[in-house]
Amino acid sequence: MLAPMPDMTAYKEAVRLGIARAMRADDDVFLFGLDVDDHLGIQGTTLGLAEEFGAKRCFGTPLSEDAMTGVAIGAAMAGMRPIHTHIRMDFLLLCMNQLVNIAAKAHYMFGGQVTVPMVARGIIGKSWGQGAQHSQGLHSLFMHIPGLHVVAPATPQDAMTCMMASVADNNPVVFVEHRLLYNREGPVDISAGASTIGKGRVCREGGDVTIVGISNMLHDALKAAALLEQANVSAEVIDPIWLAPLDMDLITRSVEKTGRLIVADAAWTACGASAEIVAAVAERVPGVQVARIGFAPTPCPTTPSLEKAFYPDAVTICVAAMRLAVPEASIPPFAAMAEDMQQDPVFKGPF
Numbered sequence: 001m002l003a004p005m006p007d008m009t010a011y012k013e014a015v016r017l018g019i020a021r022a023m024r025a026d027d028d029v030f031l032f033g034l035d036v037d038d039h040l041g042i043q044g045t046t047l048g049l050a051e052e053f054g055a056k057r058c059f060g061t062p063l064s065e066d067a068m069t070g071v072a073i074g075a076a077m078a079g080m081r082p083i084h085t086h087i088r089m090d091f092l093l094l095c096m097n098q099l100v101n102i103a104a105k106a107h108y109m110f111g112g113q114v115t116v117p118m119v120a121r122g123i124i125g126k127s128w129g130q131g132a133q134h135s136q137g138l139h140s141l142f143m144h145i146p147g148l149h150v151v152a153p154a155t156p157q158d159a160m161t162c163m164m165a166s167v168a169d170n171n172p173v174v175f176v177e178h179r180l181l182y183n184r185e186g187p188v189d190i191s192a193g194a195s196t197i198g199k200g201r202v203c204r205e206g207g208d209v210t211i212v213g214i215s216n217m218l219h220d221a222l223k224a225a226a227l228l229e230q231a232n233v234s235a236e237v238i239d240p241i242w243l244a245p246l247d248m249d250l251i252t253r254s255v256e257k258t259g260r261l262i263v264a265d266a267a268w269t270a271c272g273a274s275a276e277i278v279a280a281v282a283e284r285v286p287g288v289q290v291a292r293i294g295f296a297p298t299p300c301p302t303t304p305s306l307e308k309a310f311y312p313d314a315v316t317i318c319v320a321a322m323r324l325a326v327p328e329a330s331i332p333p334f335a336a337m338a339e340d341m342q343q344d345p346v347f348k349g350p351f
Helices: 011-025 049-053 065-077 089-103 139-143 156-168 217-230 248-258 273-284 304-310 314-325 334-339
Strands: 008-010 029-033 081-088 119-124 149-151 173-178 185-187 201-204 209-213 235-239 242-244 260-268 289-295
Touching: 008 011, 011 029, 011 049, 011 081, 011 156, 029 049, 029 065, 065 081, 065 089, 081 089, 081 156, 089 119, 089 139, 089 173, 119 156, 139 149, 139 173, 139 242, 139 273, 149 156, 156 173, 156 185, 201 217, 201 248, 209 217, 209 248, 209 314, 217 235, 217 260, 217 314, 217 334, 235 248, 248 260, 248 273, 260 273, 260 314, 273 289, 289 314, 314 334
Parallel strands: 029 081, 081 119, 119 173, 149 173, 209 235, 209 260, 260 289
Antiparallel strands: 008 185, 149 242, 201 235
């Protein structure tokens, strides 16, 4: 059996607990994918599962994303609930036809007689120079497809409860995990049930500007809000959690109060999650001031100096917030101010 979870739990442990609880609750749940049963356990998210549940319910697969996704879809149609681990979201591109044309559409095309309750895990984000083909945040591609649900939990608590909700969902779910979250710790109520699909959360209240932080960018948004407070700018921070379905009512209520919106995403801004949220708010809140923050418009670089310019952070968010909220004011030295704050957990390879 897996060891009891401490009060403060790492994100990777919370993912593991969510999977384990789903597998204990339903014998039809199984976990498979590249290296899920090896000694590293996908950053620790699958450690102990093969020992507890056996090789028939937790097993490694060949490096064949398209075929293995077909296995997941077929098993789901037959009444099982597979959790398919792809390691990197970039590799989901190799099974797009399976996900987009089959998994997402089967329920509709068979007149509701078929469901595809499967979870496709994909890791996004930088680590140590993984570069253009291993660092991409492609979640907006899946948000675009009716029939797919997309979730990007940013806290250990949500990692556990969203995993349970995803496994229980009768729709296929793309489960987004940012590498830089794995070693981040937070409180976890191990007795909590599955989260509510499609519901976000206000993480910090404020009145001058709304900041929506997607996935790991939530923590940059919270850090930015603390820095902005020193500049007398009050930021409200929202974690959408679920990207499809998206809790637009929650975001809209906040923007109606603040009149300003910044969306920070661990991905490109063009046609991205940030673009969708900004457009949806603009349709609902006349006169809102908006800004999108995300990757620079180039492929993901590998060198640290280019990574620093490519990836946004709390300082990027602060500058955008000042320009919206107090455009006449000079920009405080946020970079220097941020150095005095607690640093984020360091990612440790190999993935």
